[in-house]
C-alpha cells in the first residue's frame with residue numbers, strides 16, 4: 175500500500191472522485207496532477223519524467239504541479255484534506271519539482287545574485303522553491319535562506335551578498351508583516367534593492383504600501399524581474415512595469 179493510502183479516510187476517495195479538477199485534456203499532465211493531489215510519492219518521479227518527454231518543464235510545473243496544489247488548497251479549505259494529506263501532497267510536489275529542475279539544468283555563467291526567503295514564522299515554502307528552481311535554470315545565483323527566516327537574518331544576508339534582487343514568500347496574513355519590516359530596515363540603511371514579495375496571503379495593495387516592494391503574482395515572473403534588477407532597473411520602475 176502506498177504511504178499516502180494510509181491517510182486516506184474512508185469517505186475521501188468518493189469526494190475526490192466527485193470533485194476532481196482536470197488538467198485540460200492532457201493525459202500525462204493529468205497523471206502528474208493526480209499523483210500530487212493523491213500524494214503518490216512512489217510514482218510522481220516516473221509521471222513527471224513521462225510528461226517531460228513531451229512538455230517543457232515550465233508547463234509541467236505550471237499545469238501539473240501548481241494546478242495540483244490549487245486543488246489541494248481547495249480540498250484543505252473545504253475541510254476534506256487535513257494536515258497529513260496536505261503534507262504528503264506537498265512532499266510529492268517537491269519531488270516532482272526536483273525532476274523539472276534537473277531537466278531545466280543550471281546555466282554555467284551566472285547573471286547575478288538573488289536572495290530568496292520565506293517569511294519569519296512561515297513554513298509554506300513551495301512557492302519559494304519554485305522561484306528558486308526557475309531562477310537557477312535562468313542563470314541566476316540563488317542564495318536560498320530557506321523558510322521561517324528572521325527579519326534580522328534577511329537584512330544581514332542582503333548586506334553580506336549585495337544581491338540584485340531580494341524575494342520573499344508568505345502564505346499567512348500573520349507572517350507577511352515581516353516584509354515591510356525588512357523593507358523599512360533596508361531603506362533606513364540606505365539599501366535600494368528591489369524586493370519582490372509573493373505567496374497566497376500577499377496582495378498588490380500590501381506590497382506596494384511600502385518602499386522597495388514589488389508584488390509577484392506568479393513564480394514565472396521571477397526570472398524576467400531578476401533580469402531587470404541585474405540590468406539596474408530601479409524598484410520604482412520595476413513596480414511601474416509589473417504592478418500597474
Ligand code: B12
Nearest residue numbers: 247296297298299300301343346347372373374390392393
Ligand atoms: C500546502 C499547505 C501547507 C503545508 C506547507 C508545506 C510546504 N512545504 O510549503 C503544511 C501542511 C505544512 C501547512 C502547514 C500549515 N498551514 Co497551510 N496551507 C497549505 C495550502 C493547502 C497550500 C499552500 C501552497 O503551497 N500553495 C501552492 C504554492 C505553489 O502557492 P504559493 O506559495 O502561493 O506560490 C504561488 C504564487 O503565490 C507565487 N509566488 C510565491 N512566492 C513568490 C515569490 C516571488 C518572487 C514571485 C514572483 C512569485 C511568488 O508563485 C506561485 C505560483 O506560481 C494552503 C491553502 C491555500 N488556500 O493557500 C494552506 C494555508 C496557507 N495554511 C494555513 C495554515 C493556517 C497552516 C498552519 C498554521 C496549520 C496548522 N494548524 O498547523 C500550518 C503553518 C505553520 C507555519 N508556521 O507556517 C492557512 C493560512 C491562513 C492565513 N491566511 O493566515 C491556509 C491559507 C489554509 C487556510 N485557508 O486556512 N500548510
